[in-house]
Amino acid sequence: MDATLSKFSGFPGQEKPARPTREEAEAAVEVLIRWAGDDPRREGLIETPARVVRAYEEIYGGYQLDPAEVLNRTFSEVSGYDDMVLVRDIDFTSHCEHHMVPIIGKAHVAYMPDGSVLGLSKIARVVDMFARRLQTQEAMTEEIAAVIDSAFAPRGVAVLIESEHMCMSMRGIRTKGSTTSTSAFYGVFKDDKAERDRFLSMILNR
Ligand SMILES: Nc1nc2c(ncn2[C@@H]2O[C@H](COP(=O)(O)OP(=O)(O)OP(=O)(O)O)[C@@H](O)[C@H]2O)c(=O)[nH]1
Numbered sequence: 001m002d003a004t005l006s007k008f009s010g011f012p013g014q015e016k017p018a019r020p021t022r023e024e025a026e027a028a029v030e031v032l033i034r035w036a037g038d039d040p041r042r043e044g045l046i047e048t049p050a051r052v053v054r055a056y057e058e059i060y061g062g063y064q065l066d067p068a069e070v071l072n073r074t075f076s077e078v079s080g081y082d083d084m085v086l087v088r089d090i091d092f093t094s095h096c097e098h099h100m101v102p103i104i105g106k107a108h109v110a111y112m113p114d115g116s117v118l119g120l121s122k123i124a125r126v127v128d129m130f131a132r133r134l135q136t137q138e139a140m141t142e143e144i145a146a147v148i149d150s151a152f153a154p155r156g157v158a159v160l161i162e163s164e165h166m167c168m169s170m171r172g173i174r175t176k177g178s179t180t181s182t183s184a185f186y187g188v189f190k191d192d193k194a195e196r197d198r199f200l201s202m203i204l205n206r
């Protein structure tokens with residue numbers, strides 16, 4: 001397996017267990033429908049296992065993608081620009097690894113260029129790739145910052161994620177509307193409080 005995929009897929013240094021066949025995955029969905037208390041043979045549910053498996057390919061498609069690869073697209077003709085680049089309000093939907101229900105939020109990602117800049121869409125693509133995996137918000141925050149730091153080597157990276165966890169609102173404690181914030185700072189954002197504060201104020205004072 002590709003080293004980067006392995007590193008960022010939650011199985012550091014290990015091979016993942018073999019992927020089941022589509023038929024096995026559909027059979028598992030059928031079991032869960034029965035567990036929910038319904039009859040998978042009734043008309044409205046007959047195609048549901050196949051639909052759910054196709055939906056899983058989309059919402060968990062991030063395992064098939066290598067975030068380091070998209071960060072290869074850089075531009076160095078930027079007239080000497082070397083200040084912060086901040087992409088705010090990147091919408092994402094992920095799924096918590098504890099309950100497999102949605103985490104819905106926004107990511108704010110900044111870096112300090114060191115000679116070249118990234119294609120802006122690539123930052124949102126990196127967020128999307130990590131979101132489309134089973135996640136904790138903390139791990140996702142760290143993974144986004146770490147891969148930008150290691151693959152692109154800017155002078156600094158800052159990531160702030162704000163999100164709502166459906167496992168806290170639709171079940172369990174059932175608190176609606178609470179949000180969780182997590183952050184990760186590398187390089188100048190870690191070392192220099194003024195830069196960290198500037199990043200935070202650009203996000204919070206909109
Ligand atoms: N730190 C962290 N915790 C999360 C995240 N998503 C969900 N959780 C929490 O994971 C915990 C799992 O706790 P458990 O006691 O094992 O599971 P549970 O009985 O379903 O817990 P309740 O949600 O309290 O009913 C819960 O407190 C969730 O709120 C996340 O991204 N980060």
Ligand SMILES: [Zn+2]
Binds near residue numbers: 100
């Ligand atoms: Zn959860």
